[in-house]
Amino acid sequence: MKKVRTRFAPSPTGYMHIGNLRTALFEYLIAKHEDGDFILRIEDTDQERLVEGAVDIIYDTMKAVGLNHDEGPDIGGDFGPYVQSERLSMYKGYADQLVELGGAHYCFCSEEEIEAQRKEAESLGISFKYDDPCKHISIEEARKRIADGEKYVVRQTIKANGETYFDDEVYGRIEVDNSTLDESVLLKSDGFPTYNFANIIDDHQMQISHVVRGNEYLSSTPKYNLIYQAYGWDIPTYVHVPPVMKDEQHKLSKRNGDASFQDLVKKGYLPEAILNYIALLGWAPESEQEIYSLEELIKVFDIKRISKSPAIFDIDKLTWMNGMYLRAMSEEKFYETVKPY
Structure with missing residues (x-):
């Protein structure tokens, strides 16, 4: 069986959007559940939209939540360069x-x-x-x-x-x-x-087995496949995920002033609580359990349990979950965590 290889391929255009972080998390879990590789690739071909310092934000966010990549621009790998x-x-x-x-x-x-x-x-x-x-x-x-x-x-x-x-x-x-x-x-x-x-060329060259992306790409995927077929290349496994919504009508979006990962951390939400919460946006475990470490998520993650329906971001639920994490801390860790605030 072919080794599972997924990639997170953000564009360095500013803060880390919650929907993007969830895509990265799903890609990481799909790879790690099968002992596969998780790759970081920087997609900077849209030169007009690049933001100074945005690549560092990507690295810092991934590090803060523990989504460590196996290959990428900073650590190299056999399929580089990893910057478009x-x-x-x-x-x-x-x-x-x-x-x-x-x-x-x-x-x-x-x-x-x-x-x-x-x-x-x-x-x-x-x-x-x-x-x-x-x-x-x-x-x-x-x-x-x-x-x-x-x-x-x-x-x-x-x-x-x-x-x-x-x-x-x-x-x-x-x-x-x-x-x-x-x-x-x-x-x-x-x-x-x-x-x-x-995207197609890089995914083929980097031997990406599973492509995870937003369901807005469902309509262009047939065009991608025609290109794969023209070259005679293997087509990856597609995992299109529903959007993260602010409410029934509106997608979460930085442009509308919705919180990015960085904004939430500034407000006192813990990176591990944010990651735990977004894992459950559009994906459901088999049990009623709600608090998961990253290791536990890797064990139980199953693509088949990703929902087709949009997920609504509920700040009250995240606040509850954050409280669970805070209360579970030792006094020393709690003190260190709240000191900057």
Whole structure:
């Protein structure tokens, strides 16, 4: 049986969002339950959104909650580099190979041409899906235009007929009509890969067996699979998890001023209580037990018990749990813990 390898691949864009931390925790538990490897990869290809010092926040958070990675930028490993911007030189080769295999094409369209199609779709009241005339250009002609210095992107090629399906560990079998899938850009005109493309290449190269991510990616997963199939690569096991919500309607989000991990710690919540609480957001153990150490979570964690429904973040429940942890401390530890406050 293939070794279980999961990865936490955050973008260094600020504080650690509670939903992100829960994804990291689930990935860690899936790997460790099977004596597998847990990898940390920094996804910094979206250069505009990078925040100074955010990589340190990722390291500090993981350390504070005890999610120790087996491979990563700071400790190395056999599958590095573990920072996407240090892997840039290889994505273009993969993109060119995908064009050869018929899974992508070179696109020379300007923003104006794409915008004109978008406006037309809006005026007709239909959802926009770019119909790219460039996919009818032969590879030879496209290469000549590139050699002549024309700007281009590499865009996925999707045959309009047929269906693509995948099996998800949480949501079961999902089938999608290929005609509904848009042909996204894989390599931008500046040579940077898009998040979607870099992810596939890195996961394949790092031999990731289980991909855990938010259920908002369910709709793009069929497109990823078409790329895996074009290369003839093994498709990972997918675990799509429901979002963490503030209430019935609103997702937890830093933009709306919802607490990050750092904010909660500042308010006096203990890292181990936060981790224990978020483990139970969207996942249920078989027993009624609610207080778990990380070691106990590793033993009992089962993917099959992840819920399909969104989980609501309840600060009162976290406060109760935090109290349980505080009361269980020795007087010395309690004194050390509350002294800074």
